[in-house]
Amino acid sequence: MINEEIKVKEIRLIDEEGNQVGVTATKEALKTAQAKNLDLVEIAPQAKPPVCRIMDYGKYKYEQSKREKEARKNQHVITVKEIQVRPKIDEHDYQTKLRNIIKFLEGKDKVKVTIRFRGREVAYANQGKEICERIAETTKEIAVVEKPAKLEGRNMIMVLAPK
Numbered sequence: 001m002i003n004e005e006i007k008v009k010e011i012r013l014i015d016e017e018g019n020q021v022g023v024t025a026t027k028e029a030l031k032t033a034q035a036k037n038l039d040l041v042e043i044a045p046q047a048k049p050p051v052c053r054i055m056d057y058g059k060y061k062y063e064q065s066k067r068e069k070e071a072r073k074n075q076h077v078i079t080v081k082e083i084q085v086r087p088k089i090d091e092h093d094y095q096t097k098l099r100n101i102i103k104f105l106e107g108k109d110k111v112k113v114t115i116r117f118r119g120r121e122v123a124y125a126n127q128g129k130e131i132c133e134r135i136a137e138t139t140k141e142i143a144v145v146e147k148p149a150k151l152e153g154r155n156m157i158m159v160l161a162p163k
Contacts, residue, residue: 001042002057003030006050011042014053023049080159082112087127094131098138105143105162115149115156128156136160 006026013021013029016038021029026040033040033054041060044051081104083097104111113135115128132149139160147159 001045002039003033006030006040006042006052008050010049011052012047012049014043014051016054026052029054076108078108078110080110080112082114084114084116085131086116086118087121087124087131089131094134098135101135101139101160102142105139105160108162110146110162111143111160113149113158113160117154117156122151122154125151125156132156132158 009026010023011026011029013024013032015021016036029052030040036054038054039057040052041055041057042050042052083101083104085094085097089097101111101113113132115131117125117128128151129149136143136145136158142163143160144163145158146161147157149156149158
């Protein structure tokens with residue numbers, strides 16, 4: 001709350017330099033702030049008495065929005081990329097899929113490796129497990145297995161995360 005929105009009778013006042021003035025009447029503090037063309041801002045309403053500060057509220061909000069924008073700019077959103085493989089994959093196709101997995105991991109994205117079994121192929125789940133182990137072994141320098149290979153219905157799923 002700022003200025004006239006503060007309804008309590010007494011507040012603990014902090015001036016614009018950050019020095020503690022002490023407990024004063026709200027109306028007095030408001031007059032002091034208005035004399036300096038600044039705002040009276042409640043910063044700790046739960047305290048007894050509430051703590052208020054004299055500051056330029058518009059400038060404070062602007063600087064806060066700039067800090068938040070800078071923080072958003074520096075953060076990286078991790079997305080999950082999915083690579084689908086069949087249990088009877090040929091060597092060239094395997095190498096192509098592996099290159100894509102490595103590219104995604106170097107881009108700081110997680111990779112979900114899905115091995116699709118069709119028809120009676122689900123009986124050969126060990127082939128899918130071998131493919132997952134081979135991928136994990138090949139990418140162990142740049143990735144860690146976040147979720148090991150597990151058969152879920154007709155799909156075997158493994159999740160790799162960048163180191």
